[in-house]
Amino acid sequence: MIEVKNLYKSYRHKPVLNGIDMFVREPGVYAILGPNGTGKTTLLKIWMGLVRPDRGEVSIQGKSVLNDNAYRNQISYLPQIARFPDNLRVKELIRMTEYLRGNATRKNEMIELLGLTTYLSLSFRNLSGGTQQKVNLATCFMYDSPIVLLDEPTAGLDPVTLLRFKQFLQQEKERGKYIIITTHAMGLVExxxxxIFFLLEGRIHFQGTVQQLINQKNVNELEEAIALLLIHNQQTTEV
Ligand SMILES: Nc1ncnc2c1ncn2[C@@H]1O[C@H](COP(=O)(O)OP(=O)(O)O)[C@@H](O)[C@H]1O
Ligand SMILES: [Mg+2]
Structure with a gap:
């Protein structure tokens, strides 16, 4: 369904992705984890055609994303940083998105889920960071796309919204979506x-289930297992 083969990307001779291979065959939730600056956002941007790789291939339903834009209709992408024209009101941003992407089938549902009703007439720049992120989420999920790419969707969300969002993602997963997510919210991952795909220094250092990682590292929690992955790698790079 979604395949990444031998992907390389450098920014001005600084290597970021050093040969990434990934395969997503079944619907479900796939977490791309790793420390800051390790290339998670770059990887998602390559999938969206926003950044071109130096080498390698990304294909969705057997078609390369490098030469064709049509596949993007099937994807909803949540950028890590929402850059909207910030003088526009929330309802105008939603309208602008619909103008660009077509009618949103789940607009009212998302406005309600994210508690945005009272913010619709406010300018984006006057919203708190958390509310801006809710607008970002609403414009992403108001389309019922089979593939969803989420770059740190939970950043800045309050605990109630975080809980609702987790429940919503669970429902979306049960509806058979392909959800690719980068996040530092380990509870959500668990x-x-x-x-999990654990990315470090441009390579995938672990691929498997949460339980497999916990067993492999012989610990009780995902956070501990992730810490051990990082420490182990530091030791091996220093030797
Ligand atoms: N447009 C760019 N130009 C130059 N360097 C970039 C650019 N985008 C990202 N980088 C660098 O690439 C590395 C990976 O960044 P990013 O993909 O944002 O990582 P992550 O999402 O895992 O935090 C970082 O060192 C970052 O500074
Ligand atoms: Mg990022």
């Missing part, structure tokens, strides 16, 4: 992720 509850929802079917597979």
């Amino acid at each position: 509850h929802l992720a079917d597979q």
Whole structure:
């Protein structure tokens, strides 16, 4: 369904992705984890055609994303940083998105889920960071796309919204979506992720389930297992 083969990307001779291979065959939640600056956002941007790789291939339903834009209709992408024209009101941003992407079938549902009704007439720039992120989420999920790419969707969300969002993602997973997510919210990963890809220094250092990682590292929690992955790698790079 979604395949990444031998992907390389450098920015001005600084290597970021050094040969990434990934395969997503079944619907479900796939978490791309790793420390800051390790290339998670770059990887998602390559999938969206926003950044071109130096080498390698990304294909969705057997078609390369490098030469064709049509596949993007099947994807909803949540950028890590929402850059909207910030003088526009929330309702105008939603309208602008619809103008660009077509009618949103789940607009009212998302406005309600994210508690945005009272913010619709406010300018984006006057919203708190958390509310801006809710607008970002609403414009992403108001389309019922089979593939969803989420770059740190939980950043800045309050605990109630975070809980609602987790429940919503669970429902979306049960509806058979392909959800690719980068996040530092380990609780969400433990509850929802079917597979983890752990990215470090441009390579995938672990691929498997949360339980497989916990067993492999012989610990009780995902956070501990992730910490061990990082420490182990530091030791091996220093030797
Ligand atoms: N447009 C760019 N130009 C130059 N360097 C970039 C650019 N985008 C990202 N980088 C660098 O690439 C590395 C990976 O960034 P990013 O993909 O944002 O990582 P992550 O999402 O895992 O935090 C970082 O060192 C970052 O500074
Ligand atoms: Mg990022």
